[in-house]
Amino acid sequence: MTTNKIALVTGGSRGLGRNMAINLAKKGIDVILTYNSNREEADHVVSHIQSLGQKAAAFQLDAGNVQSFDLFIERVTQHIKQETGQPNFDFLINNAGTALYAPFMETTEEQFDTAYNIHYKGVFFLTQKVLPYLNDGGRIINISSGLARFAFPGSSAYGSMKGAIEVLTRYLAKELGPRGIAANVVAPGAIETDFGGGHVRDNKETNAHIAAVTALGRAGVPDDIGGVVAFLCTEDARWINGQRIEVSGGMNL
Secondary structure (H helix, E strand, O other): OOOOOEEEEOOOOOHHHHHHHHHHHHOOOEEEEEEOOOHHHHHHHHHHHHHOOOOEEEEEOOOOOHHHHHHHHHHHHHHHHHHHOOOOEEEEEEOOOOOOOOOHHHOOHHHHHHHHHHHHHHHHHHHHHHHHHEEEEEEEEEEOOHHHOOOOOOOHHHHHHHHHHHHHHHHHHHHHHHHOOEEEEEEEOOEOOOHHHOHHHHOHHHHHHHHHOEOOOOOEOHHHOHHHHHHHOOHHHOOOOOOEEEEOOOEOO
C-alpha cells in the first residue's frame, strides 16, 4: 500500500505538462498523466518519473471529447485501485490544450468549437466527473494564460476561454470549500515550447518582442512553470485558494 499523494495531469506528455509532472514527482507525488496521440512521449515521461522513485502511468485522453470521459475515468480509477486499494486521487491539473492563432474577423466556428471543447467545456466536465474520486482536502489547478489579462491580436477566442476558466476556478473554490478542496489558476506568460508550432520558441521576432515587454527580459521556459504547479500541491500552499497566479516574468506590467 502506498501513502503517496497522486496527481492527475492532463496533457502531461510534453511541454509544460511534462515539466509539471516531473516537478510533482520531485515533491514525492505519484503521477497519472494523459496524452492525446503521442504514446511514446508519454512513456518517456513515465520512465523519467519512475527514475525519480515515484509511480507513474499514462492514459490516452481527448480532452475535448466529453463523451470519452466516463471510460477514461473508469480506466484511471481502476488502475489507482489496483495500485493503492482505493480509487481516489488528490490533485487534478487541467493542463491539456492547443493553440489557436487567428484574427477575430477570421476565426471560424469550427476553430472556435474545437478550442472551446478543449479549453472550457472539457475542463468543466472532466472536473465535474472526477470530483467523486478527488480526496477531500485535495487541490484543483487550472492552467490559464497571460492572454486572459493582456491582449495580443490573434488570440481573441483562446484568451477569452482562458478568462472563463479563471472565473470558473473561483466558483470551484467557493463550492468545493466545504470538502477542503482548494482551486487555483496558474497563468503562464509566453513560454518556449512546441505549443502552437513552437511559435514563441522558434520565431525570433516573436521571442524578441516578448523579451522586450517582460520585466525579467526574456521569454519563459517550461522550468519556470512546473515548480509553481507542484508547490500548489504541497502543504505549504494549503491556504492559497481561488487565486490567479501569473507566472510570466512580469509581462506587460
